[in-house]
Amino acid sequence: MEHSVREEGGALVASFSGEIDLEHSPAARQVLLDCVGQGKKVLVDLSGVGYIDSSGVASLVEAFQRAKKGGLEFALVAVNDGPRRVLELARLDKVFTIHDTLVDGL
Amino acid sequence: MATSSTDAPTAILVRDLVTHYGDREILHGIDMEVRQGEIMVIMGGSGSGKTTLLRHLLGLEKATSGSVQLLGRELTELDESGIYEVGKKIGVAFQSGALFSSMSVGENVMLPLVEHTRLDRETMEIMMRMKLEIVKLAGFEDLMPAELSGGMIKRAAFARAVVMDPVVLFADEPSAGLDPVVSRSLDELILNLRDALGMTIVVVTHELESAFNIADRITMLDQGNILTIGTVDDVRSSDNVRVQHLLNRCFEEEVLDPDAYLARLVGEGRRA
Numbered sequence: 001m002e003h004s005v006r007e008e009g010g011a012l013v014a015s016f017s018g019e020i021d022l023e024h025s026p027a028a029r030q031v032l033l034d035c036v037g038q039g040k041k042v043l044v045d046l047s048g049v050g051y052i053d054s055s056g057v058a059s060l061v062e063a064f065q066r067a068k069k070g071g072l073e074f075a076l077v078a079v080n081d082g083p084r085r086v087l088e089l090a091r092l093d094k095v096f097t098i099h100d101t102l103v104d105g106l
Numbered sequence: 107m108a109t110s111s112t113d114a115p116t117a118i119l120v121r122d123l124v125t126h127y128g129d130r131e132i133l134h135g136i137d138m139e140v141r142q143g144e145i146m147v148i149m150g151g152s153g154s155g156k157t158t159l160l161r162h163l164l165g166l167e168k169a170t171s172g173s174v175q176l177l178g179r180e181l182t183e184l185d186e187s188g189i190y191e192v193g194k195k196i197g198v199a200f201q202s203g204a205l206f207s208s209m210s211v212g213e214n215v216m217l218p219l220v221e222h223t224r225l226d227r228e229t230m231e232i233m234m235r236m237k238l239e240i241v242k243l244a245g246f247e248d249l250m251p252a253e254l255s256g257g258m259i260k261r262a263a264f265a266r267a268v269v270m271d272p273v274v275l276f277a278d279e280p281s282a283g284l285d286p287v288v289s290r291s292l293d294e295l296i297l298n299l300r301d302a303l304g305m306t307i308v309v310v311t312h313e314l315e316s317a318f319n320i321a322d323r324i325t326m327l328d329q330g331n332i333l334t335i336g337t338v339d340d341v342r343s344s345d346n347v348r349v350q351h352l353l354n355r356c357f358e359e360e361v362l363d364p365d366a367y368l369a370r371l372v373g374e375g376r377r378a
Contacts, residue, residue, distance in 0.1 A: 021271075022223055022225070022270070022271075025225070025229065026224075026225060026226065026229075029226065029229060053271040053303070054233045054236055054237070054269070054270075054271050055223075055225055055229060055233060055271075057236065058229045058230075058232035058233045058236065059229060061232050061236075062228055062229065062232055082302070085298075085301060085302035086302045086303065088298075088302070089240060089298050089299070089302045089303075090236045090239055090240055091239070092236075
């Protein structure tokens with residue numbers, strides 16, 4: 001898994017690529033919590049992620065919940081079919097705000 | 107329902123598996139292959155050897171001869187630490203549930219994560235609640251197993267089996283004893299796990315409707331032998347009398363072979 005964080009249009013854009021699985025989800029979690037900790041809107045760009053397991057999804061949930069408590073916007077962007085099915089499995093597609101493109105999210 | 111490609115890599119390979127309990131031969135040379143991302147249903151009547159075969163696939167039985175490979179590892183040659191390593195990639199939903207009575211439902215479901223990962227506690231708890239959600243036990247994490255019905259125990263056990271998103275999931279009679287609505291939702295969950303996570307799933311069942319709902323292929327066992335392996339359509343349209351007999355929900359009723367029966371009565375009928 002690789003990741004990068006940049007600021008765009010007043011939001012922090014956290015982009016991930018590769019697989020977010022048991023091995024990599026602790027790092028993804030830390031990136032996401034750090035973003036939320038900066039007190040800005042967070043967009044999580046998953047366009048490069050082909051696989052995410054439950055631990056990765058749990059990291060998204062935790063960061064999202066923390067953002068909500070802080071009154072911050074938190075959304076997913078460009079979720080591929082595979083990860084989307086994992087979100088649907090736990091009905092989290094109904095919980096997260098999901099944008100098709102980054103432009104939509106901004 | 108057949109979405110697994112015939113080109114998919116092999117997840118499980120069984121070759122000429124023979125096993126004995128004492129001097130009694132239980133499996134008489136089983137050959138079976140399960141491909142990655144496939145749902146294989148193992149069916150058979152009481153005493154057909156399906157539970158024994160499942161135990162071999164889990165590395166819980168010593169074979170008399172033959173080979174059992176799981177994810178490229180030869181189970182018959184693995185020591186305890188090897189079995190432990192393979193065990194991290196599989197999930198097992200036992201027929202009885204096998205929950206620890208001294209632990210809450212949530213602690214039971216989370217146990218594989220605690221034992222095999224170093225994830226943050228909060229992550230583990232979210233994963234546990236997600237799995238309880240998908241088996242329709244949301245909010246039950248603080249109850250003790252003794253406070254659950256039989257069907258709820260099975261669903262909690264299923265949640266524990268899939269909490270680590272295993273590469274291969276084994277489920278022993280997952281639908282038995284469940285009401286039709288819950289049974290159907292468990293079937294859908296099995297299909298969704300295959301579709302969403304590419305999970306390879308082996309289900310032992312004698313529930314025909316469930317088998318036909320979920321199977322990519324069915325392995326039908328009879329008295330320790332493979333009777334047939336094929337898609338649902340293959341099995342349904344088989345002209346094998348014994349296959350049709352089993353499909354007619356007559357699992358517990360033996361087809362009487364007069365010679366074998368006589369041999370048994372005079373003590374010569376031990377299966378060999």
